Amino acid sequence: MxxxxxxxxxxxxxxxxxxxxxxxxxxxxxxxxxxxxxxxxxxxxxxxxxxxxxxxxxxxxxxxxxxxxxxxxxxxxxxxxxxxxxxxxxxxxxxxxxxxxxxxxxxxxxxxxxxxxxxxxxxxxxxxxxSEAVDGAGAGADLVFGVILGTGVGGGICLQQRIANGPNAIVGEWGHNLMPLDRLPQELASALVRGRACYCGKTDCIETWLSGPGVSRTYREITGQSATALEIFSGSVPNTYRQMIFDLYCELAALGLSTVINVIDPDCIILGGGLSNIEGLNREIVSRLSPYVFSDHINTVVAKAKHGDASGxxxxxxxx
Ligand SMILES: [Zn+2]
CATH class of the missing domain: 3.30.420.40 (ATPase, nucleotide binding domain)
Structure with a gap:
Protein backbone atom coordinates (compact mmCIF):
# COMPACT_ATOMS: atom_id res chain seq x y z
CA MET A 1 0.00 0.00 0.00
CA SER A 131 -1.99 11.34 14.63
CA GLU A 132 -2.22 7.62 15.28
CA ALA A 133 -3.06 6.93 11.62
CA VAL A 134 -0.12 8.95 10.29
CA ASP A 135 2.74 7.71 12.45
CA GLY A 136 1.22 6.07 15.50
CA ALA A 137 -0.24 2.67 16.33
CA GLY A 138 -2.37 2.75 13.17
CA ALA A 139 0.41 3.73 10.75
CA GLY A 140 0.03 1.94 7.42
CA ALA A 141 -3.58 0.95 8.05
CA ASP A 142 -6.20 2.00 5.52
CA LEU A 143 -9.17 2.56 7.82
CA VAL A 144 -8.53 3.61 11.43
CA PHE A 145 -11.11 4.11 14.17
CA GLY A 146 -9.69 6.19 17.02
CA VAL A 147 -11.42 5.85 20.35
CA ILE A 148 -11.26 8.14 23.35
CA LEU A 149 -12.11 6.41 26.63
CA GLY A 150 -11.92 9.12 29.25
CA THR A 151 -14.26 11.51 31.04
CA GLY A 152 -16.33 11.10 27.89
CA VAL A 153 -16.33 8.56 25.07
CA GLY A 154 -15.63 9.86 21.58
CA GLY A 155 -14.02 8.79 18.39
CA GLY A 156 -12.84 9.64 14.92
CA ILE A 157 -12.33 7.89 11.61
CA CYS A 158 -9.38 8.23 9.27
CA LEU A 159 -9.39 6.78 5.77
CA GLN A 160 -6.00 6.71 4.08
CA GLN A 161 -4.63 9.19 6.63
CA ARG A 162 -7.40 11.71 6.09
CA ILE A 163 -10.05 12.60 8.66
CA ALA A 164 -13.51 11.55 7.56
CA ASN A 165 -15.98 14.44 7.74
CA GLY A 166 -19.74 14.37 7.54
CA PRO A 167 -22.48 16.98 7.06
CA ASN A 168 -23.25 17.08 10.79
CA ALA A 169 -19.64 17.18 12.06
CA ILE A 170 -20.23 14.08 14.21
CA VAL A 171 -18.23 11.34 12.46
CA GLY A 172 -17.08 8.77 15.01
CA GLU A 173 -19.37 9.91 17.82
CA TRP A 174 -20.25 6.32 18.75
CA GLY A 175 -20.40 7.25 22.46
CA HIS A 176 -23.96 8.52 22.03
CA ASN A 177 -25.30 5.40 20.39
CA LEU A 178 -27.24 2.99 22.58
CA MET A 179 -25.24 0.34 24.42
CA PRO A 180 -27.13 -2.79 23.29
CA LEU A 181 -27.24 -4.41 26.72
CA ASP A 182 -29.71 -7.08 25.54
CA ARG A 183 -26.86 -8.64 23.57
CA LEU A 184 -24.92 -9.48 26.73
CA PRO A 185 -25.03 -13.01 28.14
CA GLN A 186 -28.18 -13.29 30.26
CA GLU A 187 -26.44 -13.60 33.64
CA LEU A 188 -24.46 -10.43 32.94
CA ALA A 189 -27.36 -8.44 31.49
CA SER A 190 -29.57 -9.18 34.48
CA ALA A 191 -26.90 -7.98 36.94
CA LEU A 192 -26.80 -4.45 35.50
CA VAL A 193 -29.06 -1.56 36.41
CA ARG A 194 -30.29 0.02 33.19
CA GLY A 195 -31.57 3.46 32.42
CA ARG A 196 -28.48 5.61 32.85
CA ALA A 197 -29.30 9.18 31.86
CA CYS A 198 -26.80 10.83 29.52
CA TYR A 199 -26.25 14.59 29.28
CA CYS A 200 -27.32 14.36 25.63
CA GLY A 201 -30.87 13.59 26.76
CA LYS A 202 -30.89 9.87 25.94
CA THR A 203 -30.41 6.90 28.23
CA ASP A 204 -27.83 4.11 28.28
CA CYS A 205 -25.55 5.80 25.76
CA ILE A 206 -22.29 3.87 25.29
CA GLU A 207 -20.58 6.79 27.08
CA THR A 208 -22.60 6.21 30.24
CA TRP A 209 -21.09 2.71 30.48
CA LEU A 210 -17.55 3.14 29.13
CA SER A 211 -16.49 6.58 30.43
CA GLY A 212 -14.57 7.00 33.68
CA PRO A 213 -17.69 8.23 35.52
CA GLY A 214 -19.57 5.26 33.99
CA VAL A 215 -17.06 2.78 35.44
CA SER A 216 -17.31 4.49 38.79
CA ARG A 217 -21.08 4.14 38.69
CA THR A 218 -20.92 0.46 37.74
CA TYR A 219 -18.60 -0.10 40.69
CA ARG A 220 -20.95 1.69 43.07
CA GLU A 221 -23.99 -0.23 41.84
CA ILE A 222 -22.29 -3.60 42.16
CA THR A 223 -20.29 -3.13 45.38
CA GLY A 224 -22.17 -0.36 47.16
CA GLN A 225 -18.88 1.53 47.53
CA SER A 226 -17.44 4.63 45.87
CA ALA A 227 -14.22 4.74 43.85
CA THR A 228 -13.00 6.56 40.76
CA ALA A 229 -12.04 4.60 37.64
CA LEU A 230 -8.41 5.40 38.38
CA GLU A 231 -8.67 4.03 41.92
CA ILE A 232 -10.45 0.90 40.68
CA PHE A 233 -7.93 0.03 37.98
CA SER A 234 -4.81 1.15 39.82
CA GLY A 235 -5.46 -1.43 42.51
CA SER A 236 -6.76 0.75 45.37
CA VAL A 237 -9.78 -1.54 45.66
CA PRO A 238 -9.91 -5.28 46.52
CA ASN A 239 -8.52 -7.44 43.73
CA THR A 240 -11.68 -9.46 43.25
CA TYR A 241 -13.66 -6.26 42.67
CA ARG A 242 -11.02 -4.87 40.34
CA GLN A 243 -11.02 -8.06 38.27
CA MET A 244 -14.81 -8.17 38.15
CA ILE A 245 -15.06 -4.56 36.94
CA PHE A 246 -12.23 -5.09 34.44
CA ASP A 247 -13.94 -8.15 32.93
CA LEU A 248 -17.26 -6.35 32.76
CA TYR A 249 -15.68 -3.23 31.26
CA CYS A 250 -13.93 -5.25 28.53
CA GLU A 251 -17.15 -7.11 27.72
CA LEU A 252 -19.06 -3.83 27.42
CA ALA A 253 -16.25 -2.26 25.36
CA ALA A 254 -16.28 -5.25 22.99
CA LEU A 255 -20.06 -4.99 22.73
CA GLY A 256 -19.94 -1.24 22.09
CA LEU A 257 -17.12 -1.52 19.56
CA SER A 258 -18.85 -4.38 17.73
CA THR A 259 -21.50 -1.87 16.62
CA VAL A 260 -18.74 0.17 14.97
CA ILE A 261 -16.98 -2.85 13.45
CA ASN A 262 -20.24 -4.09 11.92
CA VAL A 263 -20.68 -0.75 10.15
CA ILE A 264 -17.22 0.41 9.06
CA ASP A 265 -15.01 -2.68 9.63
CA PRO A 266 -11.83 -0.70 10.44
CA ASP A 267 -8.40 -2.28 9.98
CA CYS A 268 -7.54 -1.11 13.43
CA ILE A 269 -9.06 0.48 16.49
CA ILE A 270 -6.72 2.70 18.48
CA LEU A 271 -7.53 3.27 22.14
CA GLY A 272 -6.76 6.64 23.73
CA GLY A 273 -7.89 8.62 26.76
CA GLY A 274 -7.16 7.88 30.42
CA LEU A 275 -8.82 4.45 30.51
CA SER A 276 -6.71 3.22 27.58
CA ASN A 277 -3.81 3.01 30.04
CA ILE A 278 -5.40 0.00 31.78
CA GLU A 279 -2.90 -2.82 31.37
CA GLY A 280 -4.05 -5.49 28.91
CA LEU A 281 -7.25 -3.68 27.93
CA ASN A 282 -6.77 -3.99 24.17
CA ARG A 283 -6.00 -7.74 24.28
CA GLU A 284 -8.95 -8.51 26.51
CA ILE A 285 -11.34 -6.52 24.30
CA VAL A 286 -10.18 -8.38 21.17
CA SER A 287 -10.74 -11.73 22.87
CA ARG A 288 -14.35 -10.76 23.61
CA LEU A 289 -15.40 -9.39 20.21
CA SER A 290 -16.36 -12.63 18.50
CA PRO A 291 -19.89 -13.17 19.88
CA TYR A 292 -20.92 -9.66 18.83
CA VAL A 293 -19.31 -9.15 15.42
CA PHE A 294 -21.06 -10.33 12.27
CA SER A 295 -18.13 -12.38 10.97
CA ASP A 296 -16.73 -15.90 11.27
CA HIS A 297 -13.32 -14.47 12.20
CA ILE A 298 -11.91 -11.27 13.72
CA ASN A 299 -8.90 -9.71 12.04
CA THR A 300 -9.42 -6.27 13.58
CA VAL A 301 -6.35 -4.95 15.37
CA VAL A 302 -7.09 -3.23 18.69
CA ALA A 303 -4.08 -1.30 19.97
CA LYS A 304 -3.18 1.30 22.56
CA ALA A 305 -2.24 4.74 21.23
CA LYS A 306 1.45 5.13 20.51
CA HIS A 307 1.71 8.84 21.22
CA GLY A 308 -0.51 8.86 24.32
CA ASP A 309 -1.28 12.38 25.56
CA ALA A 310 0.61 13.96 22.66
CA SER A 311 -1.65 12.46 19.99
CA GLY A 312 -4.05 15.41 19.99
ZN1 LIG B 1 -25.53 10.46 25.15
Missing part, protein backbone atom coordinates in the same frame (compact mmCIF):
# COMPACT_ATOMS: atom_id res chain seq x y z
CA UNK A 2 1.39 3.39 -0.98
CA UNK A 3 -0.33 5.23 1.85
CA UNK A 4 2.54 5.24 4.29
CA UNK A 5 4.86 6.78 1.76
CA UNK A 6 2.76 9.90 1.39
CA UNK A 7 4.07 11.45 4.65
CA UNK A 8 7.62 10.19 4.44
CA UNK A 9 10.54 12.58 4.10
CA UNK A 10 11.57 13.42 0.58
CA UNK A 11 14.16 15.62 -1.09
CA UNK A 12 11.53 18.32 -1.38
CA UNK A 13 10.71 18.27 2.37
CA UNK A 14 13.10 21.13 3.14
CA UNK A 15 11.00 23.40 0.91
CA UNK A 16 7.75 22.50 2.65
CA UNK A 17 6.43 24.60 5.54
CA UNK A 18 6.85 23.57 9.16
CA UNK A 19 3.65 22.47 10.90
CA UNK A 20 2.27 24.10 14.03
CA UNK A 21 -0.24 22.00 15.94
CA UNK A 22 -2.29 23.18 18.91
CA UNK A 23 -4.46 21.08 21.19
CA UNK A 24 -6.97 23.36 22.90
CA UNK A 25 -7.99 21.30 25.92
CA UNK A 26 -10.31 22.02 28.81
CA UNK A 27 -7.40 22.50 31.22
CA UNK A 28 -4.33 23.04 29.02
CA UNK A 29 -3.25 24.34 25.66
CA UNK A 30 -0.45 22.26 24.10
CA UNK A 31 1.56 23.63 21.19
CA UNK A 32 3.93 21.72 18.92
CA UNK A 33 5.98 22.66 15.89
CA UNK A 34 7.05 19.87 13.57
CA UNK A 35 9.27 20.00 10.51
CA UNK A 36 7.75 18.74 7.27
CA UNK A 37 9.36 15.38 8.01
CA UNK A 38 7.84 15.14 11.51
CA UNK A 39 10.82 16.25 13.63
CA UNK A 40 9.82 18.11 16.81
CA UNK A 41 11.15 21.68 16.60
CA UNK A 42 9.31 23.34 19.49
CA UNK A 43 6.78 22.46 22.15
CA UNK A 44 5.01 24.31 24.91
CA UNK A 45 2.15 23.82 27.38
CA UNK A 46 0.11 26.32 29.31
CA UNK A 47 -3.10 26.43 31.33
CA UNK A 48 -6.27 27.20 29.37
CA UNK A 49 -7.72 30.58 30.39
CA UNK A 50 -11.17 29.63 31.64
CA UNK A 51 -12.70 33.06 32.16
CA UNK A 52 -13.33 34.44 28.70
CA UNK A 53 -13.29 33.77 24.99
CA UNK A 54 -10.98 36.76 24.49
CA UNK A 55 -8.55 35.19 26.98
CA UNK A 56 -8.45 32.01 24.90
CA UNK A 57 -7.97 33.97 21.66
CA UNK A 58 -5.08 35.91 23.23
CA UNK A 59 -3.44 32.74 24.54
CA UNK A 60 -3.76 31.02 21.15
CA UNK A 61 -2.38 33.95 19.17
CA UNK A 62 0.58 34.32 21.58
CA UNK A 63 1.49 30.64 21.43
CA UNK A 64 1.20 30.65 17.63
CA UNK A 65 3.56 33.64 17.43
CA UNK A 66 6.04 31.98 19.80
CA UNK A 67 5.99 28.79 17.73
CA UNK A 68 6.41 30.73 14.49
CA UNK A 69 9.40 32.60 15.92
CA UNK A 70 11.06 29.45 17.27
CA UNK A 71 13.85 27.99 15.16
CA UNK A 72 12.54 25.92 12.28
CA UNK A 73 13.37 24.21 9.04
CA UNK A 74 11.29 26.57 6.95
CA UNK A 75 10.33 30.25 6.81
CA UNK A 76 6.64 29.37 6.56
CA UNK A 77 4.31 27.44 8.83
CA UNK A 78 0.92 25.82 8.58
CA UNK A 79 -1.41 26.00 11.59
CA UNK A 80 -3.77 23.27 12.76
CA UNK A 81 -5.91 23.32 15.89
CA UNK A 82 -7.74 20.53 17.67
CA UNK A 83 -10.66 21.60 19.83
CA UNK A 84 -13.22 19.97 22.06
CA UNK A 85 -16.59 20.01 20.36
CA UNK A 86 -16.83 20.96 16.71
CA UNK A 87 -17.40 23.79 14.30
CA UNK A 88 -20.99 23.79 13.08
CA UNK A 89 -21.06 23.29 9.34
CA UNK A 90 -24.30 25.30 9.31
CA UNK A 91 -23.18 28.43 11.16
CA UNK A 92 -19.38 28.15 11.32
CA UNK A 93 -19.66 28.71 15.08
CA UNK A 94 -18.32 26.34 17.75
CA UNK A 95 -20.71 23.88 19.39
CA UNK A 96 -20.68 20.95 21.85
CA UNK A 97 -17.48 22.13 23.56
CA UNK A 98 -17.00 21.54 27.26
CA UNK A 99 -14.79 24.65 27.23
CA UNK A 100 -18.06 26.49 27.14
CA UNK A 101 -16.77 30.04 26.52
CA UNK A 102 -15.92 29.08 22.91
CA UNK A 103 -19.42 27.78 22.12
CA UNK A 104 -21.26 30.11 19.76
CA UNK A 105 -18.00 31.83 18.76
CA UNK A 106 -16.36 31.98 15.34
CA UNK A 107 -13.07 30.65 16.69
CA UNK A 108 -11.66 29.76 13.27
CA UNK A 109 -12.62 33.06 11.63
CA UNK A 110 -11.35 35.16 14.55
CA UNK A 111 -8.01 33.34 14.68
CA UNK A 112 -7.51 33.55 10.94
CA UNK A 113 -8.02 37.32 11.18
CA UNK A 114 -5.46 37.60 13.98
CA UNK A 115 -2.89 35.33 12.31
CA UNK A 116 -3.65 36.53 8.78
CA UNK A 117 -3.35 33.07 7.30
CA UNK A 118 -5.66 30.12 6.74
CA UNK A 119 -5.97 27.73 9.69
CA UNK A 120 -7.41 24.23 9.81
CA UNK A 121 -9.46 23.13 12.77
CA UNK A 122 -10.80 19.73 13.78
CA UNK A 123 -12.36 17.94 16.73
CA UNK A 124 -9.80 16.67 19.24
CA UNK A 125 -10.83 13.01 18.82
CA UNK A 126 -10.35 13.44 15.06
CA UNK A 127 -6.87 14.89 15.65
CA UNK A 128 -6.05 11.96 17.94
CA UNK A 129 -7.12 9.51 15.24
CA UNK A 130 -5.15 11.33 12.53
CA UNK A 313 -1.43 18.06 19.36
CA UNK A 314 0.44 15.91 16.83
CA UNK A 315 -2.77 15.30 14.92
CA UNK A 316 -3.49 19.03 14.85
CA UNK A 317 -0.08 19.56 13.24
CA UNK A 318 -0.89 16.88 10.65
CA UNK A 319 -4.13 18.64 9.60
CA UNK A 320 -2.19 20.12 6.66
Missing amino acids: ALEASREPTEASAQLPDRIGIDLGGTKIATLKLSATGKVLYQQRQATPQASYQGILDALSKTITAAQQAAGSSQTTTIGIGTPGARSSKTGLMKNSNTTVINGQDLLGDLEKICQQPIRMANDADCFTL VRGAAWLW
Whole structure:
Protein backbone atom coordinates (compact mmCIF):
# COMPACT_ATOMS: atom_id res chain seq x y z
CA MET A 1 0.00 0.00 0.00
CA ALA A 2 1.39 3.39 -0.98
CA LEU A 3 -0.33 5.23 1.85
CA GLU A 4 2.54 5.24 4.29
CA ALA A 5 4.86 6.78 1.76
CA SER A 6 2.76 9.90 1.39
CA ARG A 7 4.07 11.45 4.65
CA GLU A 8 7.62 10.19 4.44
CA PRO A 9 10.54 12.58 4.10
CA THR A 10 11.57 13.42 0.58
CA GLU A 11 14.16 15.62 -1.09
CA ALA A 12 11.53 18.32 -1.38
CA SER A 13 10.71 18.27 2.37
CA ALA A 14 13.10 21.13 3.14
CA GLN A 15 11.00 23.40 0.91
CA LEU A 16 7.75 22.50 2.65
CA PRO A 17 6.43 24.60 5.54
CA ASP A 18 6.85 23.57 9.16
CA ARG A 19 3.65 22.47 10.90
CA ILE A 20 2.27 24.10 14.03
CA GLY A 21 -0.24 22.00 15.94
CA ILE A 22 -2.29 23.18 18.91
CA ASP A 23 -4.46 21.08 21.19
CA LEU A 24 -6.97 23.36 22.90
CA GLY A 25 -7.99 21.30 25.92
CA GLY A 26 -10.31 22.02 28.81
CA THR A 27 -7.40 22.50 31.22
CA LYS A 28 -4.33 23.04 29.02
CA ILE A 29 -3.25 24.34 25.66
CA ALA A 30 -0.45 22.26 24.10
CA THR A 31 1.56 23.63 21.19
CA LEU A 32 3.93 21.72 18.92
CA LYS A 33 5.98 22.66 15.89
CA LEU A 34 7.05 19.87 13.57
CA SER A 35 9.27 20.00 10.51
CA ALA A 36 7.75 18.74 7.27
CA THR A 37 9.36 15.38 8.01
CA GLY A 38 7.84 15.14 11.51
CA LYS A 39 10.82 16.25 13.63
CA VAL A 40 9.82 18.11 16.81
CA LEU A 41 11.15 21.68 16.60
CA TYR A 42 9.31 23.34 19.49
CA GLN A 43 6.78 22.46 22.15
CA GLN A 44 5.01 24.31 24.91
CA ARG A 45 2.15 23.82 27.38
CA GLN A 46 0.11 26.32 29.31
CA ALA A 47 -3.10 26.43 31.33
CA THR A 48 -6.27 27.20 29.37
CA PRO A 49 -7.72 30.58 30.39
CA GLN A 50 -11.17 29.63 31.64
CA ALA A 51 -12.70 33.06 32.16
CA SER A 52 -13.33 34.44 28.70
CA TYR A 53 -13.29 33.77 24.99
CA GLN A 54 -10.98 36.76 24.49
CA GLY A 55 -8.55 35.19 26.98
CA ILE A 56 -8.45 32.01 24.90
CA LEU A 57 -7.97 33.97 21.66
CA ASP A 58 -5.08 35.91 23.23
CA ALA A 59 -3.44 32.74 24.54
CA LEU A 60 -3.76 31.02 21.15
CA SER A 61 -2.38 33.95 19.17
CA LYS A 62 0.58 34.32 21.58
CA THR A 63 1.49 30.64 21.43
CA ILE A 64 1.20 30.65 17.63
CA THR A 65 3.56 33.64 17.43
CA ALA A 66 6.04 31.98 19.80
CA ALA A 67 5.99 28.79 17.73
CA GLN A 68 6.41 30.73 14.49
CA GLN A 69 9.40 32.60 15.92
CA ALA A 70 11.06 29.45 17.27
CA ALA A 71 13.85 27.99 15.16
CA GLY A 72 12.54 25.92 12.28
CA SER A 73 13.37 24.21 9.04
CA SER A 74 11.29 26.57 6.95
CA GLN A 75 10.33 30.25 6.81
CA THR A 76 6.64 29.37 6.56
CA THR A 77 4.31 27.44 8.83
CA THR A 78 0.92 25.82 8.58
CA ILE A 79 -1.41 26.00 11.59
CA GLY A 80 -3.77 23.27 12.76
CA ILE A 81 -5.91 23.32 15.89
CA GLY A 82 -7.74 20.53 17.67
CA THR A 83 -10.66 21.60 19.83
CA PRO A 84 -13.22 19.97 22.06
CA GLY A 85 -16.59 20.01 20.36
CA ALA A 86 -16.83 20.96 16.71
CA ARG A 87 -17.40 23.79 14.30
CA SER A 88 -20.99 23.79 13.08
CA SER A 89 -21.06 23.29 9.34
CA LYS A 90 -24.30 25.30 9.31
CA THR A 91 -23.18 28.43 11.16
CA GLY A 92 -19.38 28.15 11.32
CA LEU A 93 -19.66 28.71 15.08
CA MET A 94 -18.32 26.34 17.75
CA LYS A 95 -20.71 23.88 19.39
CA ASN A 96 -20.68 20.95 21.85
CA SER A 97 -17.48 22.13 23.56
CA ASN A 98 -17.00 21.54 27.26
CA THR A 99 -14.79 24.65 27.23
CA THR A 100 -18.06 26.49 27.14
CA VAL A 101 -16.77 30.04 26.52
CA ILE A 102 -15.92 29.08 22.91
CA ASN A 103 -19.42 27.78 22.12
CA GLY A 104 -21.26 30.11 19.76
CA GLN A 105 -18.00 31.83 18.76
CA ASP A 106 -16.36 31.98 15.34
CA LEU A 107 -13.07 30.65 16.69
CA LEU A 108 -11.66 29.76 13.27
CA GLY A 109 -12.62 33.06 11.63
CA ASP A 110 -11.35 35.16 14.55
CA LEU A 111 -8.01 33.34 14.68
CA GLU A 112 -7.51 33.55 10.94
CA LYS A 113 -8.02 37.32 11.18
CA ILE A 114 -5.46 37.60 13.98
CA CYS A 115 -2.89 35.33 12.31
CA GLN A 116 -3.65 36.53 8.78
CA GLN A 117 -3.35 33.07 7.30
CA PRO A 118 -5.66 30.12 6.74
CA ILE A 119 -5.97 27.73 9.69
CA ARG A 120 -7.41 24.23 9.81
CA MET A 121 -9.46 23.13 12.77
CA ALA A 122 -10.80 19.73 13.78
CA ASN A 123 -12.36 17.94 16.73
CA ASP A 124 -9.80 16.67 19.24
CA ALA A 125 -10.83 13.01 18.82
CA ASP A 126 -10.35 13.44 15.06
CA CYS A 127 -6.87 14.89 15.65
CA PHE A 128 -6.05 11.96 17.94
CA THR A 129 -7.12 9.51 15.24
CA LEU A 130 -5.15 11.33 12.53
CA SER A 131 -1.99 11.34 14.63
CA GLU A 132 -2.22 7.62 15.28
CA ALA A 133 -3.06 6.93 11.62
CA VAL A 134 -0.12 8.95 10.29
CA ASP A 135 2.74 7.71 12.45
CA GLY A 136 1.22 6.07 15.50
CA ALA A 137 -0.24 2.67 16.33
CA GLY A 138 -2.37 2.75 13.17
CA ALA A 139 0.41 3.73 10.75
CA GLY A 140 0.03 1.94 7.42
CA ALA A 141 -3.58 0.95 8.05
CA ASP A 142 -6.20 2.00 5.52
CA LEU A 143 -9.17 2.56 7.82
CA VAL A 144 -8.53 3.61 11.43
CA PHE A 145 -11.11 4.11 14.17
CA GLY A 146 -9.69 6.19 17.02
CA VAL A 147 -11.42 5.85 20.35
CA ILE A 148 -11.26 8.14 23.35
CA LEU A 149 -12.11 6.41 26.63
CA GLY A 150 -11.92 9.12 29.25
CA THR A 151 -14.26 11.51 31.04
CA GLY A 152 -16.33 11.10 27.89
CA VAL A 153 -16.33 8.56 25.07
CA GLY A 154 -15.63 9.86 21.58
CA GLY A 155 -14.02 8.79 18.39
CA GLY A 156 -12.84 9.64 14.92
CA ILE A 157 -12.33 7.89 11.61
CA CYS A 158 -9.38 8.23 9.27
CA LEU A 159 -9.39 6.78 5.77
CA GLN A 160 -6.00 6.71 4.08
CA GLN A 161 -4.63 9.19 6.63
CA ARG A 162 -7.40 11.71 6.09
CA ILE A 163 -10.05 12.60 8.66
CA ALA A 164 -13.51 11.55 7.56
CA ASN A 165 -15.98 14.44 7.74
CA GLY A 166 -19.74 14.37 7.54
CA PRO A 167 -22.48 16.98 7.06
CA ASN A 168 -23.25 17.08 10.79
CA ALA A 169 -19.64 17.18 12.06
CA ILE A 170 -20.23 14.08 14.21
CA VAL A 171 -18.23 11.34 12.46
CA GLY A 172 -17.08 8.77 15.01
CA GLU A 173 -19.37 9.91 17.82
CA TRP A 174 -20.25 6.32 18.75
CA GLY A 175 -20.40 7.25 22.46
CA HIS A 176 -23.96 8.52 22.03
CA ASN A 177 -25.30 5.40 20.39
CA LEU A 178 -27.24 2.99 22.58
CA MET A 179 -25.24 0.34 24.42
CA PRO A 180 -27.13 -2.79 23.29
CA LEU A 181 -27.24 -4.41 26.72
CA ASP A 182 -29.71 -7.08 25.54
CA ARG A 183 -26.86 -8.64 23.57
CA LEU A 184 -24.92 -9.48 26.73
CA PRO A 185 -25.03 -13.01 28.14
CA GLN A 186 -28.18 -13.29 30.26
CA GLU A 187 -26.44 -13.60 33.64
CA LEU A 188 -24.46 -10.43 32.94
CA ALA A 189 -27.36 -8.44 31.49
CA SER A 190 -29.57 -9.18 34.48
CA ALA A 191 -26.90 -7.98 36.94
CA LEU A 192 -26.80 -4.45 35.50
CA VAL A 193 -29.06 -1.56 36.41
CA ARG A 194 -30.29 0.02 33.19
CA GLY A 195 -31.57 3.46 32.42
CA ARG A 196 -28.48 5.61 32.85
CA ALA A 197 -29.30 9.18 31.86
CA CYS A 198 -26.80 10.83 29.52
CA TYR A 199 -26.25 14.59 29.28
CA CYS A 200 -27.32 14.36 25.63
CA GLY A 201 -30.87 13.59 26.76
CA LYS A 202 -30.89 9.87 25.94
CA THR A 203 -30.41 6.90 28.23
CA ASP A 204 -27.83 4.11 28.28
CA CYS A 205 -25.55 5.80 25.76
CA ILE A 206 -22.29 3.87 25.29
CA GLU A 207 -20.58 6.79 27.08
CA THR A 208 -22.60 6.21 30.24
CA TRP A 209 -21.09 2.71 30.48
CA LEU A 210 -17.55 3.14 29.13
CA SER A 211 -16.49 6.58 30.43
CA GLY A 212 -14.57 7.00 33.68
CA PRO A 213 -17.69 8.23 35.52
CA GLY A 214 -19.57 5.26 33.99
CA VAL A 215 -17.06 2.78 35.44
CA SER A 216 -17.31 4.49 38.79
CA ARG A 217 -21.08 4.14 38.69
CA THR A 218 -20.92 0.46 37.74
CA TYR A 219 -18.60 -0.10 40.69
CA ARG A 220 -20.95 1.69 43.07
CA GLU A 221 -23.99 -0.23 41.84
CA ILE A 222 -22.29 -3.60 42.16
CA THR A 223 -20.29 -3.13 45.38
CA GLY A 224 -22.17 -0.36 47.16
CA GLN A 225 -18.88 1.53 47.53
CA SER A 226 -17.44 4.63 45.87
CA ALA A 227 -14.22 4.74 43.85
CA THR A 228 -13.00 6.56 40.76
CA ALA A 229 -12.04 4.60 37.64
CA LEU A 230 -8.41 5.40 38.38
CA GLU A 231 -8.67 4.03 41.92
CA ILE A 232 -10.45 0.90 40.68
CA PHE A 233 -7.93 0.03 37.98
CA SER A 234 -4.81 1.15 39.82
CA GLY A 235 -5.46 -1.43 42.51
CA SER A 236 -6.76 0.75 45.37
CA VAL A 237 -9.78 -1.54 45.66
CA PRO A 238 -9.91 -5.28 46.52
CA ASN A 239 -8.52 -7.44 43.73
CA THR A 240 -11.68 -9.46 43.25
CA TYR A 241 -13.66 -6.26 42.67
CA ARG A 242 -11.02 -4.87 40.34
CA GLN A 243 -11.02 -8.06 38.27
CA MET A 244 -14.81 -8.17 38.15
CA ILE A 245 -15.06 -4.56 36.94
CA PHE A 246 -12.23 -5.09 34.44
CA ASP A 247 -13.94 -8.15 32.93
CA LEU A 248 -17.26 -6.35 32.76
CA TYR A 249 -15.68 -3.23 31.26
CA CYS A 250 -13.93 -5.25 28.53
CA GLU A 251 -17.15 -7.11 27.72
CA LEU A 252 -19.06 -3.83 27.42
CA ALA A 253 -16.25 -2.26 25.36
CA ALA A 254 -16.28 -5.25 22.99
CA LEU A 255 -20.06 -4.99 22.73
CA GLY A 256 -19.94 -1.24 22.09
CA LEU A 257 -17.12 -1.52 19.56
CA SER A 258 -18.85 -4.38 17.73
CA THR A 259 -21.50 -1.87 16.62
CA VAL A 260 -18.74 0.17 14.97
CA ILE A 261 -16.98 -2.85 13.45
CA ASN A 262 -20.24 -4.09 11.92
CA VAL A 263 -20.68 -0.75 10.15
CA ILE A 264 -17.22 0.41 9.06
CA ASP A 265 -15.01 -2.68 9.63
CA PRO A 266 -11.83 -0.70 10.44
CA ASP A 267 -8.40 -2.28 9.98
CA CYS A 268 -7.54 -1.11 13.43
CA ILE A 269 -9.06 0.48 16.49
CA ILE A 270 -6.72 2.70 18.48
CA LEU A 271 -7.53 3.27 22.14
CA GLY A 272 -6.76 6.64 23.73
CA GLY A 273 -7.89 8.62 26.76
CA GLY A 274 -7.16 7.88 30.42
CA LEU A 275 -8.82 4.45 30.51
CA SER A 276 -6.71 3.22 27.58
CA ASN A 277 -3.81 3.01 30.04
CA ILE A 278 -5.40 0.00 31.78
CA GLU A 279 -2.90 -2.82 31.37
CA GLY A 280 -4.05 -5.49 28.91
CA LEU A 281 -7.25 -3.68 27.93
CA ASN A 282 -6.77 -3.99 24.17
CA ARG A 283 -6.00 -7.74 24.28
CA GLU A 284 -8.95 -8.51 26.51
CA ILE A 285 -11.34 -6.52 24.30
CA VAL A 286 -10.18 -8.38 21.17
CA SER A 287 -10.74 -11.73 22.87
CA ARG A 288 -14.35 -10.76 23.61
CA LEU A 289 -15.40 -9.39 20.21
CA SER A 290 -16.36 -12.63 18.50
CA PRO A 291 -19.89 -13.17 19.88
CA TYR A 292 -20.92 -9.66 18.83
CA VAL A 293 -19.31 -9.15 15.42
CA PHE A 294 -21.06 -10.33 12.27
CA SER A 295 -18.13 -12.38 10.97
CA ASP A 296 -16.73 -15.90 11.27
CA HIS A 297 -13.32 -14.47 12.20
CA ILE A 298 -11.91 -11.27 13.72
CA ASN A 299 -8.90 -9.71 12.04
CA THR A 300 -9.42 -6.27 13.58
CA VAL A 301 -6.35 -4.95 15.37
CA VAL A 302 -7.09 -3.23 18.69
CA ALA A 303 -4.08 -1.30 19.97
CA LYS A 304 -3.18 1.30 22.56
CA ALA A 305 -2.24 4.74 21.23
CA LYS A 306 1.45 5.13 20.51
CA HIS A 307 1.71 8.84 21.22
CA GLY A 308 -0.51 8.86 24.32
CA ASP A 309 -1.28 12.38 25.56
CA ALA A 310 0.61 13.96 22.66
CA SER A 311 -1.65 12.46 19.99
CA GLY A 312 -4.05 15.41 19.99
CA VAL A 313 -1.43 18.06 19.36
CA ARG A 314 0.44 15.91 16.83
CA GLY A 315 -2.77 15.30 14.92
CA ALA A 316 -3.49 19.03 14.85
CA ALA A 317 -0.08 19.56 13.24
CA TRP A 318 -0.89 16.88 10.65
CA LEU A 319 -4.13 18.64 9.60
CA TRP A 320 -2.19 20.12 6.66
ZN1 LIG B 1 -25.53 10.46 25.15
